[in-house]
Amino acid sequence: MIIQKTENSRLSEFDPNNFSFGSTFIDHMVICEYENGKWGDVKLVPYGPIPFTPAMMGVNYGQACFEGMKAYKDKDGQVFLFRPEKNFERINKSATRLAMPEVTEEMFLDGLKALVDIDRNWIPQGEGMSLYIRPLIFATEEALKARVANKYMFAIVATPAKSYYSEPVSVKISDHYSRAANGGVGSAKAAGNYAASFYPTQLAIEEGYEQIIWTDDATHEYFEESGTMNVFVRINDTIYTPPTSEKILDGVTRDSFIQLAKKRGIEVKIEPVAVKTVVEAQKNGTLKEVWGVGTAVVTTVFQALGYEGVKLELPRLSDDESYAAILKKDLTDLQNNLSDDSFGWRVVVEKDVLETV
Numbered sequence: 267m268i269i270q271k272t273e274n275s276r277l278s279e280f281d282p283n284n285f286s287f288g289s290t291f292i293d294h295m296v297i298c299e300y301e302n303g304k305w306g307d308v309k310l311v312p313y314g315p316i317p318f319t320p321a322m323m324g325v326n327y328g329q330a331c332f333e334g335m336k337a338y339k340d341k342d343g344q345v346f347l348f349r350p351e352k353n354f355e356r357i358n359k360s361a362t363r364l365a366m367p368e369v370t371e372e373m374f375l376d377g378l379k380a381l382v383d384i385d386r387n388w389i390p391q392g393e394g395m396s397l398y399i400r401p402l403i404f405a406t407e408e409a410l411k412a413r414v415a416n417k418y419m420f421a422i423v424a425t426p427a428k429s430y431y432s433e434p435v436s437v438k439i440s441d442h443y444s445r446a447a448n449g450g451v452g453s454a455k456a457a458g459n460y461a462a463s464f465y466p467t468q469l470a471i472e473e474g475y476e477q478i479i480w481t482d483d484a485t486h487e488y489f490e491e492s493g494t495m496n497v498f499v500r501i502n503d504t505i506y507t508p509p510t511s512e513k514i515l516d517g518v519t520r521d522s523f524i525q526l527a528k529k530r531g532i533e534v535k536i537e538p539v540a541v542k543t544v545v546e547a548q549k550n551g552t553l554k555e556v557w558g559v560g561t562a563v564v565t566t567v568f569q570a571l572g573y574e575g576v577k578l579e580l581p582r583l584s585d586d587e588s589y590a591a592i593l594k595k596d597l598t599d600l601q602n603n604l605s606d607d608s609f610g611w612r613v614v615v616e617k618d619v620l621e622t623v
C-alpha cells in the first residue's frame with residue numbers, strides 16, 4: 267500500500283457535536299486503479315476530488331456500484347468494523363453483475379482498516395455515533411462506445427455519522443413502480459438502482475408519504491423492500507421477511523436481525539410476504555409492526571401503510587414491546603462493544619495497522 271499522509275488535516279475544524287452527515291469527509295481516502303486487466307497499487311491519499319471527463323463511461327453507462335458500512339468506537343477508544351467480510355463479498359457480487367472487475371481482499375479489507383486507522387480520531391464516540399464508510403467501484407475509461415469499460419477506479423471514502431433517531435414514517439405500498447425485476451440488478455448495490463428509485467419516491471412524498479414499500483413488478487402483491495432497506499413485518503409475535511433473491515438485496519442488517527431474533531427465541535419466518543396478508547392483519551388488529559433495516563439508520567419504523575389511497579395506521583409500541591426497538595438495541599450494543607459478541611461479528615481495527623500492511 268502506498269501511503270501519502272495529508273499535511274493539512276481538517277480534524278481541528280470538525281465538531282463532533284455539530285456536523286452534517288454525508289458531506290463532511292475524513293482526511294484520507296483509498297484509491298486503486300484498474301487498467302490493462304489488473305488492479306494497480308492501493309493508495310491511501312488525502313481526501314479530495316479526482317479529475318474526470320464527461321466522456322467517462324461510469325457516468326454514461328452507469329457501471330458503478332458501492333457498499334455502505336460503519337466503524338464504531340467504544341468508550342475506551344477501541345475501533346471496530348462490523349462483519350466487513352459481508353460487504354467485501356457483496357461488492358464483488360455487485361461488480362460481477364455489472365461486468366466490472368472484482369476487488370481483492372487486500373484492496374478492500376486492508377484498505378478499509380488502514381483508512382479507519384489513520385483517521386480514527388475522526389470517529390465520533392457515543393450512542394449512535396459512527397463513521398459511515400463508502401467503498402465504491404466505477405468505470406473511468408474515456409470512451410462512448412456502449413460496451414464494458416476497461417478502466418475502473420476502486421475508492422473508499424468516509425463521513426462521520428451521528429445518532430439518528432428517525433420518527434416513525436408513513437410508507438406507500440407501491441402499486442405501479444418497481445425497484446427490481448427478475449433477471450435484473452436488484453440484488454446488486456448498483457448506483458443506478460438508487461437513481462431509478464428517486465422519482466417514484468418523489469411522487470410518494472407528494473402524496474404525503476415518506477417512503478415506498480417496493481412490491482414485485484409482476485403483480486404488486488408481495489412486499490420486497492422498503493426504500494433502500496430490507497423490510498420486516500410482525501404479525502402477532504412472529505416476524506416475517508421476504509427471502510433474498512435476484513430482486514431483494516442481501517442486507518447485512520437484515521441477516522443480523524434474523525440471527526438476533528432467533529437468539530432471543532422470536533419466531534422468524536423467511537417467506538414471501540403478501541400485501542393482502544399484511545392488510546388483513548392490520549384490519550383484524552394482529553399487525554403489530556412493520557419496519558425497514560439497513561446500515562445507515564439501522565431501523566425505520568412505520569406508523570402507517572398507504573394502500574389503495576388509504577393510510578392504514580399501525581399501533582405505536584413502547585420500546586419494551588417493539589421487536590424493532592429490542593433488536594435494534596441488541597444490534598447496536600453489539601456493534602458498539604457494549605455486549606458479548608457470541609457471533610464473532612466485531613472486527614477490531616488495530617492501531618498502527620499501517621506498519622503492517
Ligand SMILES: *Cc1c(COP(=O)(O)O)cnc(C)c1O
Pocket residue numbers: 334455491493494495496515516517518519520559560561562
Ligand atoms: C444497502 C441496501 C440495503 C441494506 O443493506 P445493509 O447491508 O443492511 O446496509 C437494503 N436494500 C437495498 C436496496 C440496499 O441498497
